[in-house]
Amino acid sequence: MEILPRLHFVVVSWWGTVILHCLVASVVHCVANSVPLVAQSVSNPSGICALLVLNRGYNCQEFKVPTTDGFWLGVQRISSRKFRASKGPAFLYHGLMQGGDIWVLNAPEESLGFLLVDNGYDVWLGSTRSSKFSYGHASFLRSDPEFWNWGWDDLVSEDLPSMLRFVHMQTSQLIYFVGYSQGTMTAFAAFSQSDVADLVKKAAMLSPIAYLNHVTSPVASIVSWLFLDKVLLLAGVHQFNISDAGGKQVINAVCSKLKRADCFSDLLSLVTGPNCCINKSLISYYNKFELQTTSMKNLAQMAQLLRTGRFGKYDYGWFRNLGHYGDFFPPSYQLRNIPGSLPIMLAHGGQDQLADEMDVRHLMLELPSVTQLLFVPHYAHGDFVLGFSARTLVYHKLLLFFAAT
Ligand SMILES: *[C@@H]1O[C@H](CO)[C@@H](O)[C@H](O)[C@H]1NC(C)=O
Ligand SMILES: *[C@@H]1O[C@H](CO)[C@@H](O)[C@H](O)[C@H]1NC(C)=O
Numbered sequence: 001m002e003i004l005p006r007l008h009f010v011v012v013s014w015w016g017t018v019i020l021h022c023l024v025a026s027v028v029h030c031v032a033n034s035v036p037l038v039a040q041s042v043s044n045p046s047g048i049c050a051l052l053v054l055n056r057g058y059n060c061q062e063f064k065v066p067t068t069d070g071f072w073l074g075v076q077r078i079s080s081r082k083f084r085a086s087k088g089p090a091f092l093y094h095g096l097m098q099g100g101d102i103w104v105l106n107a108p109e110e111s112l113g114f115l116l117v118d119n120g121y122d123v124w125l126g127s128t129r130s131s132k133f134s135y136g137h138a139s140f141l142r143s144d145p146e147f148w149n150w151g152w153d154d155l156v157s158e159d160l161p162s163m164l165r166f167v168h169m170q171t172s173q174l175i176y177f178v179g180y181s182q183g184t185m186t187a188f189a190a191f192s193q194s195d196v197a198d199l200v201k202k203a204a205m206l207s208p209i210a211y212l213n214h215v216t217s218p219v220a221s222i223v224s225w226l227f228l229d230k231v232l233l234l235a236g237v238h239q240f241n242i243s244d245a246g247g248k249q250v251i252n253a254v255c256s257k258l259k260r261a262d263c264f265s266d267l268l269s270l271v272t273g274p275n276c277c278i279n280k281s282l283i284s285y286y287n288k289f290e291l292q293t294t295s296m297k298n299l300a301q302m303a304q305l306l307r308t309g310r311f312g313k314y315d316y317g318w319f320r321n322l323g324h325y326g327d328f329f330p331p332s333y334q335l336r337n338i339p340g341s342l343p344i345m346l347a348h349g350g351q352d353q354l355a356d357e358m359d360v361r362h363l364m365l366e367l368p369s370v371t372q373l374l375f376v377p378h379y380a381h382g383d384f385v386l387g388f389s390a391r392t393l394v395y396h397k398l399l400l401f402f403a404a405t
Contacts, residue, residue, distance in 0.1 A: 098180075
């Protein structure tokens, strides 16, 4: 008689906890959370392998790799059909509003992804959570605001470590890392923080970014100084898609402030600087692969870096910072904590309006070891990944840096 009501109470309260948890977190999320996610091999007719790799005579495997916060990232492994890779894994990480496709868009002899394969590397491409080449979230749809509740800090703590650990697990070898733009920021922060750096053999950083004190890009400046990011977040805009109505509104606002006739036609230059060496006859082909959607919170964090000049975590405002960080101010990432034993190459351009020369110099002073510095005076931001001359001016030097013992 005694035990039954107690058991009843226990069962009821257990269910109560589950239901309460499920109500708070949404039922789907709750159920999904109880099952650990494991990486899977996938076949995707609209993935990077099918669109850009297999049809150019290379082998390609596609994977979906989970993060601990429930996202499925897209990862591809590319190899030669003629020989086995002998030089270890190379992992390539793209920039803001891009996907892993950026490394294999140009002709095979001009794309870094293929060039590394041809030179004996076991090549892996990564794509960030919101890229269309990733695989969504275990519980949230792209239309849910929760899907977009992440900033660049989450790429540092989740996306990059998840992908590097996956590549390391598959290959049991240290990884040659290549980052571009936001991919370099993410790597600098991740390598400074945890055991992530221990998975990496060498790191080549193209258009490296950590400090944004001298950004001359008019578009980036207008967005950050108008606090457009904050305005949009307050207005309930969670994602930024340059092709949808919201994205067009932002561009209209920026272009009307800029008062430049070429604003709409040459947005790329206005954001990144005057790219010398992007083949104009390929622009419509590049446009087919379009810019990827990102979260407003991620853009807000970029704008925050511009406004504060600090290489720091997301600023939630004084009181919420206390809850997140135990301090009124967001902590900074400590570049000096990157192991001095990790060889780093920086490649930057004289016309780059995002990775400005002065900011790269500042970064260099903070890094414990810069093994190689490459400066291309006439290069702007976009030239490092799409430039037709990048093969001779940048990638050959990168290959030498990787090959040096
Ligand atoms: C961005 O918006 C365009 C136009 O509405 C749409 O076709 C495209 O699928 C959107 N991209 C993403 C990744 O949601
Ligand atoms: C630009 O692309 C076109 C079309 O693929 C090609 O014929 C031309 O040689 C390219 N130009 C340069 C400078 O690479």
